[in-house]
Amino acid sequence: MSVYVGHAAEAEAFPRAAETLVADTQLRRNVRHATDVIRRKRARVVDEVPDWEALRETGHAIKQHTLAHLDRYLEEFERNCTKAGGRVHWARDADEANRIIVDLIRATGESEVIKVKTMTSDEIRLNEALEAAGITPFETDLADLIVQLGEDKPSHIVVPALHRNRMEIREIFRRKMKLEHLGDKPEDLAAAARVYLREKFLSVPVAISGANFLVAETGSVVVVESEGNGRMCVSLPRVLISLVGIEKVVPRFEDLEVFLQLLPRSATGERMNPYNSIWTGVTPGDGPREFHVVLLDNGRTNVLRDDEASETLDCIRCGACLNACPVYRQTGGHAYGSVYGGPIGAILTPQLQAMQHSQSLPYASSLCGACYEVCPVKINIPEILVHLRAKAVEQGYEPWQERAAMKAASIALASGSRLEAAQKLARAMQWPFEHDGKLEHLPGMLASWTEFRDLDAVPGQSFREWWAERG
Amino acid sequence: MTIDLFITCYNDTLFPDTGKAVVAVLERLGHRVAFRREQSCCGQMHYNTGYQSEAFPLLRNFVRTFADAEVICAPSSSCVAMIRDHFPKMAAASGDEKLVERVEEIVPRVFEFSEMLVDRLGVTDLGAYYPHTVTLHPSCHGLRSLGLGNKPRQLLERVRGLRLIELPEAEQCCGFGGTFAIKNADVSAAMLADKMRCVLNTGAEVCTATDNSCLMHIKGALSRMRTGVKCAHLAEILAASA
Numbered sequence: 001m002s003v004y005v006g007h008a009a010e011a012e013a014f015p016r017a018a019e020t021l022v023a024d025t026q027l028r029r030n031v032r033h034a035t036d037v038i039r040r041k042r043a044r045v046v047d048e049v050p051d052w053e054a055l056r057e058t059g060h061a062i063k064q065h066t067l068a069h070l071d072r073y074l075e076e077f078e079r080n081c082t083k084a085g086g087r088v089h090w091a092r093d094a095d096e097a098n099r100i101i102v103d104l105i106r107a108t109g110e111s112e113v114i115k116v117k118t119m120t121s122d123e124i125r126l127n128e129a130l131e132a133a134g135i136t137p138f139e140t141d142l143a144d145l146i147v148q149l150g151e152d153k154p155s156h157i158v159v160p161a162l163h164r165n166r167m168e169i170r171e172i173f174r175r176k177m178k179l180e181h182l183g184d185k186p187e188d189l190a191a192a193a194r195v196y197l198r199e200k201f202l203s204v205p206v207a208i209s210g211a212n213f214l215v216a217e218t219g220s221v222v223v224v225e226s227e228g229n230g231r232m233c234v235s236l237p238r239v240l241i242s243l244v245g246i247e248k249v250v251p252r253f254e255d256l257e258v259f260l261q262l263l264p265r266s267a268t269g270e271r272m273n274p275y276n277s278i279w280t281g282v283t284p285g286d287g288p289r290e291f292h293v294v295l296l297d298n299g300r301t302n303v304l305r306d307d308e309a310s311e312t313l314d315c316i317r318c319g320a321c322l323n324a325c326p327v328y329r330q331t332g333g334h335a336y337g338s339v340y341g342g343p344i345g346a347i348l349t350p351q352l353q354a355m356q357h358s359q360s361l362p363y364a365s366s367l368c369g370a371c372y373e374v375c376p377v378k379i380n381i382p383e384i385l386v387h388l389r390a391k392a393v394e395q396g397y398e399p400w401q402e403r404a405a406m407k408a409a410s411i412a413l414a415s416g417s418r419l420e421a422a423q424k425l426a427r428a429m430q431w432p433f434e435h436d437g438k439l440e441h442l443p444g445m446l447a448s449w450t451e452f453r454d455l456d457a458v459p460g461q462s463f464r465e466w467w468a469e470r471g
Numbered sequence: 472m473t474i475d476l477f478i479t480c481y482n483d484t485l486f487p488d489t490g491k492a493v494v495a496v497l498e499r500l501g502h503r504v505a506f507r508r509e510q511s512c513c514g515q516m517h518y519n520t521g522y523q524s525e526a527f528p529l530l531r532n533f534v535r536t537f538a539d540a541e542v543i544c545a546p547s548s549s550c551v552a553m554i555r556d557h558f559p560k561m562a563a564a565s566g567d568e569k570l571v572e573r574v575e576e577i578v579p580r581v582f583e584f585s586e587m588l589v590d591r592l593g594v595t596d597l598g599a600y601y602p603h604t605v606t607l608h609p610s611c612h613g614l615r616s617l618g619l620g621n622k623p624r625q626l627l628e629r630v631r632g633l634r635l636i637e638l639p640e641a642e643q644c645c646g647f648g649g650t651f652a653i654k655n656a657d658v659s660a661a662m663l664a665d666k667m668r669c670v671l672n673t674g675a676e677v678c679t680a681t682d683n684s685c686l687m688h689i690k691g692a693l694s695r696m697r698t699g700v701k702c703a704h705l706a707e708i709l710a711a712s713a
């Protein structure tokens with residue numbers, strides 16, 4: 001099996017990557033500005049829904065039910081999609097999915113494909129596989145196009161170029177589209193992208209999409225988007241291939257009523273997405289003549305097996321947890337070393353691929369709970385983070401100094417009398433570091449505290465000593 | 472009523488004044504306050520860092536210590552969140568039926584300090600006098616796990632002489648997060664810098680909270696930068712009198 005998540009296995013540990021990124025003032029400014037704007041919009045359209053909490057509960061319940069019967073719903077989807085003229089392929093892992101897609105494209109005899117935004121394709125490194133097979137992929141989502149032309153990496157699951165401002169985007173377009181006199185207004189940039197993309201839409205006959213949902217009952221595939229490029233990709237080409245994680249299935253058409261309220265409001269702060277494409281198999285004389293769905297596992301059934309963390313698969317990739325996260329706000333998505341950044345990335349990546357490649361991710365959170373508060377399907381991210389931390393400790397990935405310190409602290413805190421002894425010891429040991437009642441330079445692991453902050457010295461009398469003296 | 476204090480290990484060791492203030496406030500209201508010497512720590516640091524089995528003896532000690540307490544008051548929102556959110560699960564995972572039962576009995580009797588005053592005792596006016604400008608940082612655990620809402624604010628609004636100044640972006644985490652501040656020191660410091668900007672923009676003399684762990688973090692930077700802005704736990708403000 002070769003399960004991988006983009007290049008996350010080779011990525012730097014989170015703290016190291018973050019150290020560089022927090023020093024990038026432009027990036028921090030861009031990320032802060034963009035997340036602030038989306039958060040404000042989200043809050044406005046969420047507050048106006050009177051039954052928002054009930055919707056979240058329902059969304060969670062539908063997802064949990066589906067995951068409990070995933071095999072059944074996937075087979076139902078396969079039956080109905082096939083009946084409608086589609087073909088369903090099952091891919092155990094990233095390599096297998098890439099192979100299937102490359103073979104399908106080769107069979108068409110084409111050497112170019114257009115793509116609608118799909119993070120799943122970045123997960124399996126599809127573009128690299130296509131290029132290696134001599135097939136050129138063209139991203140058609142504006143943000144993905146910016147990332148592709150900028151030879152950059154996506155930094156947000158909904159807005160992959162969130163870390164770029166329009167002046168930077170103008171530079172990329174000017175260079176890559178050879179537009180000497182391009183302006184930096186949003187209209188200028190959109191117009192340039194439109195001209196560049198229109199030509200591809202009209203000339204490339206094979207398209208690759210992801211999907212937001214699969215409907216088991218009807219065999220339909222659902223893509224929601226803001227730009228209309230997706231609509232063109234799923235309707236203009238001759239051949240359409242949709243790459244979809246197995247967790248994206250919902251049982252009934254009616255379930256979309258819940259998710260199509262939760263998703264756009266959480267993702268972009270819109271009441272509804274401007275473009276909602278739902279298609280079922282092929283229809284003679286209309287749209288693609290050949291339609292394939294590649295169902296991707298790539299570690300998902302492993303996630304499913306862990307009762308304490310399987311709700312990770314409820315995720316509808318709205319990005320609200322990223323926008324709400326105070327850690328993401330400082331670093332942007334690149335620090336997470338994965339196509340999935342932010343709180344959801346911190347729990348998803350280490351579960352999909354082996355923990356040893358991403359043990360720093362569950363620790364990339366202050367556990368403030370802002371992600372859980374906004375998640376439209378109520379994934380208890382902080383709890384899953386702690387669960388994964390326990391796994392990292394259990395598998396021995398945390399430094400020995402920390403393990404020793406934690407063991408010692410556990411013994412020292414196991415009773416009141418031991419705590420009392422520890423207090424006395426701390427007081428006796430701090431004198432070399434104390435200065436005017438403050439500790440400004442501490443050794444060992446505590447040095448990273450005093451690098452940025454002072455610490456009050458342990459006072460001469462503890463509460464319990466005061467209490468005893470008071471009688 | 473006898474109110475048992477769970478002072479929490481770090482308040483006991485590092486912030487004895489907070490404990491003394493809690494005693495003063497509760498006694499002022501005419502209650503008997505008890506402190507059981509066998510108490511120690513709720514295990515939050517261990518649990519949240521992934522050291523579940525090291526956290527477990529601390530849970531046991533807590534349950535042993537407070538088994539027959541009527542009400543337990545703790546001046547730390549994150550420790551109360553630890554007890555409420557995680558003790559039942561930890562007990563269940565141990566497979567010890569007896570422990571599950573005892574935890575089930577104890578948890579509803581644990582109150583965070585502002586909950587104790589506003590919900591359990593039904594008071595908001597403690598007769599305090601604190602002639603300073605104050606801004607309130609709503610600690611993440613108080614805000615999101617305990618849902619303290621405007622309880623701390625209600626209490627502050629009744630303090631004579633106190634002028635409360637709104638903290639901008641108040642609900643943003645200060646970046647402490649226990650061992651997060653050590654393991655991810657750079658990001659933690661970046662978050663703290665944002666919090667600093669907001670606290671300093673208020674022009675307040677004092678920053679308060681329901682949790683000394685956030686305040687320890689915030690104060691760490693206020694002190695390092697020699698801002699002259701002070702931190703004080705909510706209890707210390709409510710204990711102040713003319």
Ligand code: SF4
Nearest residue numbers: 315316318319321375
């Ligand atoms: S975890 Fe929740 S908030 Fe985050 S992307 Fe998924 S659905 Fe959205």
